[in-house]
Amino acid sequence: MKPARFDYQRADTLAEVHAALAEYGNDARVMAGGQTLMPMLSMRLARPKLLVDIMHLPELARIEADAKVIRIGAGVRQAELLAWPELAQRQPLLASALPWVGHAQTRSRGTVCGSVAHADPSAELPLAMLALDGSIELSAGRKRRSVTAQDFFTGMMSTARGHDELIEAVSIPTRRAGTGTAFAEFGRRHGDFAIVACAAVVAADRVTLAVGGVGDKPERRDFPALDGGALDDALNAFAWDLDARDDLHATAAYRRELVRRMGRDTIEEARRCIA
Amino acid sequence: MHRLSADRRHRVRFTLNGKPVEADAEPRMLLTDFLRHELGQTGTHVGCEHGVCGACTIEIDGVPARACLTLAVQADGATIRTVEGLAPEPGRLSVLQDAFRRHHALQCGFCTAGILMSLDGYLRRHSAPTEAELREFLGGHLCRCTGYTPILAAALDAAKTLREVPAHA
């Protein structure tokens, strides 16, 4: 398995990236850590004319945080975010989801924004972005816009990014006082794609549950604070509303059952973590 | 701006196991092929060629990396270590390699170079790993022969030796 031919450009400035994307549009691919893109190139699922390597731009390699948000630049590797000492305190959901992303040997190279860009329906980071009301910062030349995770993920590995746009960073709100979060995943082996993954964010009066691996993109539902049978009913309704499908790994019915059970467990764990 | 065209070969230079190396590569050439075919360093193995098996794991700029998920041109200017760089001198194995030998942590050896490179860096960063941590970390590698138990035993043993005589690395 070898990639088809492409030109390769190691960008020294952001302007260069924008110019390349403006010139090539859909025929260019941005290369960050390459942990998803490289297999796609080798399997020739992607055949770009130009690869633009953005890993030598120091302005993209930063994690910045203020009281409200964490901003993670496009060059930040997953392992770097996981090793960031403030992560667990500022956003514990990210700290619990990140160890599920690939393996240590791929997190060392793969980027946070790269995973968001690929929008695999079973990927953990898009799921966490959706549960946490994260947003994606896009730029094309001098034009900039920010898109919420809810609007960004539009389907199976497809997003609202325009062909000339670069994902410069993602922003994720920091944990709010009085909330709790939890993450859970079920797969055949650790590091495999999730059959179902759940992320919960709860407060005294509300519950957010996002699930990945079920439909063609991560999905989320917000409930009031329910308990007992009422919570089971709400989860059951959510499970049936998801466009679950059978595949090699699990049936749709099995996935729905995981949403009911793991969804409930995840919500309960998040409640125990309220602080 | 520096664009390398698809149909030409371009000079790629990096530091490999402490020595400067260089050779030519098309932009699409994988680092695995560059190491093996252009530089003749065949210690790095190629299993799946899409990031799943871990056989090609090397160290790039101090962190583990799948060589098959890296382009040779991406590695230009990097500092790379491969299994050829593990033994401290000819005829002597590293502590980790020696533990693999004593514990029979390899049979066919196909997965071994990748696992050694992964563990070598890991043990440098984590001097007292638990069995559970090592199991999780080894999850990034496939071995079709050993059943992993001897690999785990070798890693725990090597960690212990390195704690006692760190200079032996």
Ligand code: FES
């Ligand atoms: S050959 Fe690189 S991970 Fe399998």
Ligand code: FES
């Ligand atoms: S020793 Fe044969 S694959 Fe691991």
